[in-house]
Amino acid sequence: MRSRLFSGILLLWMMQYLISSTHIPLLWGPPRRVESVNPKIGVHTRLTDEVEPWKIARTLEMVREMGASWIVEYFPWGYYEPSPGHFSWDHADMVVDMARHEGLTVVARLGFVPQWARPEGSTPSYLDAAHFDDFAHYAAEFVRHYRGKVGYVIVWNEPNLSLEWGYRPVDPVAYTDLLCRTYRAIKEVAPEVQVLGGALAPTLAPPGSEWGMNDVAYLQAMYDAGAASCFDILAVHAYGWTFPPDAPPAADAINFSRTVLLREVMVRNRDAQKKVMITEGGWNDHPRWTKAVRPMQRVVYTLQAYEMVWKSWDWAVAFCPWAFRYPRAAHSYQDYFTFVTVDFVPKPIYVAVQAYARGEIRPTWEDVARLFLEERP
């Protein structure tokens, strides 16, 4: 009688655990492996606001099936440390565990200031110096929690834009201070974790602009402030706008090869031994946005960019274009950056990257046209 009661309680407990557990049932089966001819293929996912576990699992499964080995994902400080010193990693655990199960390497982008660490009425990108150590503490706790699981961490996002710096004038010296404090805090906990700095927005903002600072100038200002000893890899945002990936870099142009200008700043500052990772970028195919290209161009340019990063840019670790899928439609040109729709319908770019990663097509107009004619009667 007692053992039957015990079995019943155990069964109920297991059922309750399975029902309440957010991701364990979705991890059944052996760990998967990405199969791709190009090991530098990555993509920026958007799982932060994705609530349903099956959608997170499906997203990451599709990323693997596309042939991408890397994902960049956002882990907002405000979500995981809602009050000082109290951490809640449930959602992040789900994303990291599922990504690892799919054989993906996770690059964690940290940002988003919790309400308790900023003034009322400010935006989540507002962080004043008094709270830099709080952010560094969050980063350290993050790498402690995910030690052995997440080996790459990006400190902040696009600090050269006023909107990403709490709508204050941008400040490369202050950002470098934040980067250095965070770097030291991370290395104390997990010296093997690679810290990515920069993640600057490509912009031609003129000197003194209230909206931002030229990314090349900002990076030099970071070096002047002592950033060289405070990051392991430079995170770069490489948007192609209307230009092909091999359009030459120029100080007065924003294109994919602008990455080379940032690389040159690193070399000039005797930092050439470090690598670059493109953690955002790519092309958009909205019919009306002036910075967009046609869908076919987007496909070919993206494949060519993957190829270029792999074969020509030995100083680049990976190319992770923005963005794999949105949890909900933006109903604006931003939807035209994605690889699959909100309801998981693969766009032609997804099909083409998959074929390229499998070695079925080369990154040429002819091969893409052939694929599209064969694949889509």
Add this chain to the structure above:
Amino acid sequence: MRRWGVVGLLGVFLLMVGLWMWPQVRDRFFPQDKVWEHIQRTGRWRVGMDPSFPPFEMVEGGQIVGLDADLARAIADQWGVQVDLVGVGFDGLIDAVRTGRVDAAISAIPYDPLLTRDVRFSRPYFDAGWRVVVLPDSAIHTLADLAGKKVAVEWGSEGDMWARRLRRKYPGLTLVLKPSLDEALRALLDGEVDAAVVDGVTALQHAHRVREILPPLSHEGYVVVVPYRAPLLHRAVDEALLRLEQEGVLKALVERWIKGEDR
């Protein structure tokens, strides 16, 4: 004694309900709006837009022009104030409104139900959603009539996605893939296909030679965004938009910037 205790508890309860409801009551009956007061006091309305989205906003001769720019001026004219157009990247527009960097944003921004506690959205002034168009004398009158017909789309576009959904629903529908929206429409005008899937702007640009099949495949209602703390500005924008619609000004702006593009 016990009765007084109950009355006391009831009083505390009512006081708490009152405190909880006070913000809503205040906003409803005694609205305060420093943004609106500032606009009226200074006679200037600062509007953010990303001038990279023709025909709604673009830069010509160093000036921001387009439907949204003219719409901002038309609204400001209703209030007797000047408008200052400020170029802001699309990604930063909502935060620019929230933080008071601009008083409003008009930039082909779609309504977003998840942001209604951060900012206020006006009534829509334009619908850019995807739709099916046919020639005026076509026998196609409903989406169901597309079964067995040839439909041109821009390959890989949102319209392509919609057409594939239609194909699942209406057997026999054949997709004819074209490299651009213009070429999809050209295929329709040349009689190569029976219908084309285009966005709202393209449909309007060619409204004089194609007919739209209702209902639209999707809705992308563009709205004016104002700060959440600006209920009076919100009301003023909605009233101005309604007046502009009733007076035919909105229609004239669409004629000028969208229908005029193709003429």
